[in-house]
Amino acid sequence: MGFDIKKIRDDFPILLQQVYNKPLVYLDNGATTQKPRVVIDTIRELQEKQNSSIHRGIHYLSEQMTGRYEAARETVRAFLNAASTREIIFTSGATGSINAVAFSFGEKFVRPGDEVLISEMEHHSNIVPWQMLCERKAATLKVIPFNDRGELKLESLDELLNDKTRIVALTHASNSLGTINPVKEVIRKAHERNIPVLLDGAQMVQHGAVDVQELDCDFYVFSSHKIFGPTGSGVLYGKEALLEELPPYQGGGDMVDQVSFEQTTYNTLPFKFEAGTSNYIGAIGLSASLDYLQSIGFKAIGAYEKELSDYTLEKLGAIQGLKIYGDAAERISVFSFRLENIHTYDAGMILDKMGIAVRTGTHCTQPVMDHFGIDGTIRASLVFYNNKEEVDTLAEGIKRTIAMLS
Ligand code: PLP
Numbered sequence: 001m002g003f004d005i006k007k008i009r010d011d012f013p014i015l016l017q018q019v020y021n022k023p024l025v026y027l028d029n030g031a032t033t034q035k036p037r038v039v040i041d042t043i044r045e046l047q048e049k050q051n052s053s054i055h056r057g058i059h060y061l062s063e064q065m066t067g068r069y070e071a072a073r074e075t076v077r078a079f080l081n082a083a084s085t086r087e088i089i090f091t092s093g094a095t096g097s098i099n100a101v102a103f104s105f106g107e108k109f110v111r112p113g114d115e116v117l118i119s120e121m122e123h124h125s126n127i128v129p130w131q132m133l134c135e136r137k138a139a140t141l142k143v144i145p146f147n148d149r150g151e152l153k154l155e156s157l158d159e160l161l162n163d164k165t166r167i168v169a170l171t172h173a174s175n176s177l178g179t180i181n182p183v184k185e186v187i188r189k190a191h192e193r194n195i196p197v198l199l200d201g202a203q204m205v206q207h208g209a210v211d212v213q214e215l216d217c218d219f220y221v222f223s224s225h226k227i228f229g230p231t232g233s234g235v236l237y238g239k240e241a242l243l244e245e246l247p248p249y250q251g252g253g254d255m256v257d258q259v260s261f262e263q264t265t266y267n268t269l270p271f272k273f274e275a276g277t278s279n280y281i282g283a284i285g286l287s288a289s290l291d292y293l294q295s296i297g298f299k300a301i302g303a304y305e306k307e308l309s310d311y312t313l314e315k316l317g318a319i320q321g322l323k324i325y326g327d328a329a330e331r332i333s334v335f336s337f338r339l340e341n342i343h344t345y346d347a348g349m350i351l352d353k354m355g356i357a358v359r360t361g362t363h364c365t366q367p368v369m370d371h372f373g374i375d376g377t378i379r380a381s382l383v384f385y386n387n388k389e390e391v392d393t394l395a396e397g398i399k400r401t402i403a404m405l406s
Contacts, residue, residue, distance in 0.1 A: 003300040008385050011036040011292075015385060022355030025390045030175050030334050030381030031359055032225045033206060035289070039229060042288040046281045054280045055254055055271075069280045072287035073270070076235055079290045080220060081211040086240050086269040090283045093234035094202040095125040097221035098169070100236055100273065101198055102129035104249040105167060112138035115164040117195075119144040119152060119181070120371060121174045124364040126200045130169060139166070144186075146371070150177035150326035157189050165190075168197045172204035172220075176363040176379065177326030178334035180204070187216050196242060202226055206383055207305060207332045209298040212237055224286035228293070233282025236273070243269050250275040301384045309333040311388055312380070315395040321402055325368075325377055333386075336363070336377035339398065342405045344376045350404065351378075354397045 009015050014034045017024050026034065046068075052061035054069045073085045082088055091097045110116070116130045120143050127141075134141045142160050145153045161168070168190045173180045187197045196218035201210055206227040212220050219242075224233035238246075248255050248266055252275035257265040266272045293301070312335055316322055321340035339347055348360035361376045362369045369376060380394055 003296065003304050003384075005304070005385075005387050008296070009387070011038070012385050013037060013040070019355050019357075020353055023393075025354075025356040025393050027380040027382060027386065027390065027394060028357045028359050029206070029383045029386075030203060030226075030363070030379060032231070033228045033383060034385070035228055035230070036292050038292050039285050039288045043230060043281055043285045046284060051281070053277055065280060068284050069278070072283045075287035075290050076283075079205075079210075079294075080235075080237055081213050082237055083213060084240055087237055087243065089236040089238070089243075089270045089273045090278055091221075091234045091236050091273075092232055092279065093223040093225070094200060094221045095129075095223075095234075097219075097234055097236035098126055098198070098200065099129045100249050101167075101169075101219050101221075101238070102133045104246040104273075105196075106133040106137060107249075108246055110134075110137045110139050110166050113164060114139040114166045115142050115162070116140070117142045117144065117160055117165050117168045119170050120146050121150065121152075121177055121179065121365065121368050122169070122171055123175055123200065123202065124366070125202075126169055126171060127367070140164075143367075144170070146177075146179070148372075149328055150174065150179045151328045152179075152181055152186075154182065154185060157186065161189060161193055161195060163193075165193065165195050168195055169200065170197065171200040171202075172210075173201075173207065173332045173334075174326065174365070174368075175203045175334065175381075176336050176365040176368045176377065177328065178331040178336070179326060179328035180330040180332060182330075183217070184215060191216065203332060203334065208302050218242055224282060224289070227286070227289060229286035229289040230282045233279045233286050235286075240269065243273070248272050248275065252276040254278070296384070304384055305333050305382070308382055308386060308388065308391065312382065312391045312394075315391050316380075316398075319395060319398055319402070321406070322398065325372055325374075333382040335380045335382075337380075338374065338377055339402055340406070342402065344378050346405060347378055347398070347401050350401045351394075351397050354393070354400070356394055356397050358394075 054066040198219035201222040220237040225231040255275040325336040344360040359379045
């Protein structure tokens with residue numbers, strides 16, 4: 001299929017509405033993305049005709065649903081190019097996946113005096129679970145700094161990676177700076193010292209194809225709702241050999257083999273890490289979204305987003321008194337900015353009344369704001385269903401906001 005933006009927008013019913021009698025301009029995709037009709041229809045169909053608990057029933061509906069859930073796992077495997085479905089664990093989202101690794105890996109491998117390495121541009125979801133681990137284990141959290149363009153200072157890695165480092169957890173793309181990190185370089189350097197790397201793909205997967213074997217990352221996480229799927233679902237990819245070594249982090253149904261009061265043995269991968277009734281409808285909804293994306297093709301999506309990104313930078317760059325934070329050479333279509341002498345919250349409220357949905361605040365990256373000595377930014381985050389007209393509306397809206405408030 002070619003890239004037909006008009007047709008693509010028609011696939012997303014929510015985009016067709018008006019707010020405050022203005023056409024909705026939805027530019028808060030970094031927070032959550034909208035769902036194509038095929039995802040909405042899939043969820044409705046599952047709820048109406050197929051709902052049944054998976055893996056345990058021998059009756060028709062349960063077998064059908066189990067089949068579809070496991071097919072969804074295969075879809076995610078193919079999407080990430082993982083070697084096996086045993087490496088694909090369904091979770092509640094990126095946060096759930098990171099907490100799972102921080103707990104399970106931490107229990108097994110982190111000891112007092114060890115170090116965990118993250119970066120200065122992480123989302124709180126990739127900071128706090130590691131901080132909690134470090135507190136539990138008397139380990140130390142270390143941080144890779146970034147420069148004022150929002151690029152990691154890779155030269156600091158030689159010192160930061162050392163014999164005490166147990167794991168590196170790094171965002172693939174920043175939700176507040178837009179930076180795509182040179183993750184392959186970080187992975188290569190970490191692996192020279194046999195240190196595993198977790199990549200937070202929450203802001204990457206919706207913009208470009210990810211190949212975990214090519215990246216050679218040890219863990220990869222993302223959320224379904226940020227890639228046009230339902231909320232409350234997500235993925236943890238882990239290399240099979242490593243997952244085999246890790247203990248389960250939650251106990252309950254489905255993750256067990258045999259249970260007695262004396263001893264419990266655990267299920268095989270990936271079920272060992274899927275305790276309780278999983279969000280099977282969420283997982284299948286996610287796979288519907290991935291199928292939809294594949295039908296458009298990430299090559300076409302990438303080319304379109306690059307053009308849209310360049311256009312947005314040009315339009316925002318031409319506005320007097322607007323300063324963009326994050327100017328990395330490799331970027332996703334996420335733009336953080338401030339308006340001179342105008343509070344971000346005030347600007348966000350006025351833009352909202354024009355029908356423009358942007359996010360204001362720290363975007364769960366307070367250390368990024370601290371780096372620049374600011375209390376927050378306005379963030380416009382675009383995906384492939386946005387268009388140049390919306391960027392024009394944003395630019396005009398910002399100019400009117402400046403005229404009104406300065
Ligand atoms: N990591 C990054 C880079 C994010 O942008 C987000 C959400 O904004 C998360 C993790 C957490 O995602 P979720 O809240 O879906 O678990």
